[in-house]
Amino acid sequence: MFGYEPELIDCGDARIACYDIGRGRPLVLLHGNGEDSSYWKAQIPEFTRFYRVIAVDSRGHGASENGTRGLSFALMAEDLKSVLDARGIKKAHILGFSDGGNLAIKFALTYPDYVDKLILNGANVEMFNGIKPHFQLPIYAAYGLLAAAAHVSKKAARRRDVFGLMVRQYGVTLDDLARLTMPTLIIVGERDMVRDSQTREMAARIPHCRVEVFRDGDHFVAAKQPSRFNRTVIEFLLGR
Template sequence: MIDIKLHYIEKGEGKPLVLLHGNGEESGCFINQINYFSRDYRVIAVDTRGHGRSPRGSKPFTLGQFVEDLKNFLDDLGLTRINLLGFSDGGNVAMLFALKYPEYLEKLVLNGANSCPWGVRARYQIPVVLSYCIEAIRSLVDKKAVSKKELVGLMVKEPRIKRKELFKLKVPTLVIAGDRDMVGHRHTVKLAKSLPGGRLSILKGDHFIVYKEWEAFNREVGKFLQS
């Protein structure tokens, strides 16, 4: 049973290009990608459950549920074959979606994604874990802390994708990250090598190349989509 409708921004015509944002963000953060790619694609940027203008709903707040939300969203729009680009946690959702519903995908772009929580460099992940512990304690006495606990919990608990699962994913995939990404370089390289259809691209920049280095990012993604 579908409990919510996801909010989205749409622009352009052509092959659908669906964009999934990161943890705590919303679809509008892709403004530079929406304007750029809408010249050649039907760009659809989605607000994940409990993010932006999409309601939280009553179902579990997990990446697995976000995968089902995406499938329901695509089915509702009648989209059966898309290009999918996910950034950070959105990349993790995109990866899980591709593993479960590969028939929906033409091509896949994973930006700053990680197949497991420890793929994130310790100096970034440790503060996240500490924040989760604090919010978990606060949520016992303050209901307002529950949503923050859920949000941070996604980065602490998920995803948990085994390498042998990635070997099965034959969808052409671009794994793209910054050379100073919060996801470890070794982890990113291993992720790309684990995908039979994987291609790796490392750009100058940090975790947020999709925003800060958007021109180079868009060019690289554009070349992959058109190849």
Template sequence: MDIKLNYVEKGKGKPLILLHGNGENLKYFVHQIEYFSKSYRVIAIDTRGHGKSPRGNRPFTLKQFAEDLKDFVEEKKLEEIILLGFSDGANIALLFALKYPHYLSKLILNGADLHPSGVKRRVQIPIIITYGMFCILSFFHKKWVAKKEMFALMVNQPNIQKEELKKLNIKSLVIAGTNDMIKLNHTLKIHRYINNSKLCVIPGDHFIAKKESKRFNKEVEEFIKENRY
């Protein structure tokens, strides 16, 4: 691995890894770190090029971020992981689960999408326009390259096929807000494609883990403790 990922760790017990969304950092999960560390070994990570984690020299892609996670897991010798990802973090978690399922006991996908078309157009169109702007600016000054890379993650990725999801057999929770930026029918597809998955839609927008933390934490905790799925 060309970099060391920044992370915070709190609590003891079964490892619960938290992956934040695009342009954010591990502080997004402040309410989850505090709540779940009472029962679990909570590890919140800054993705490559986010927060205090260096950009490094490797490709700035979701697939690379999944590889970064694999290196982190192996370095820490973690097993039977509960993996919770939000937004791009959920996409990273999904890519990790598809390639390295043996590390996981349960998977929680909050606001995931299989491809950019899963995002509502009123949200995606401004993202595409902003990405185009940063592509132009990056020709004139390298300070805009990082912004271009960050927006490229949302414009061009992920690209996960339903056939891949159907092979996944990890106990999974697909959770989203009623007014999420991810299309509801897209969230429903993810749930249907993943065998052994549970769907939960709670009142709120894309940021339910932060804005509706009590309800979010309750649903996640019940799923972790649930043996049916």
């Protein structure tokens, strides 16, 4: 896929695909809902100039298997720990986009010793209040349709489980963010689907956090403004 071959890591009931590329300090990339590691195709060539990139397909996404325990951020955080342990990585920078950002938050809260610096691109904590209604309401509608179709279609059942990650709270509250003591950068687009108030609340709760707002950007700034995005990430990680 996108020029790289995945390695499959045994995580108990499922094999999780990861792409281990480059050398140096590890940088983990976590894609969004319904996507896979190819979302980072404009980032990986640049990031591997400085870092060992570990791009992970979340459970039920891309080349990773579904397993038998359903989909949840808690389970995907366990998967990520298993992947890092299998690769001999005990500390890494973590960059997550959208649901991958939510996973990064869950992972950093559960396994803080594994996280060096944290970058959250278009992440949220509150599923309904954190997302603008004209984006979130269609997600609820699609989830309802997929839930009905799941009784007769395995494909619909898989998509229902993936969409389900966007309609339920994932066990994190805004107050929990005070435990994210690692240096943190939040990146959002000026026209992001995440509410401005949600981003401000998150930044206010995380002790060492700054926010970068991309002018004229939407939710997909990494894909649509890759040069600025890559530069912003690298400068943050290098401490500039």
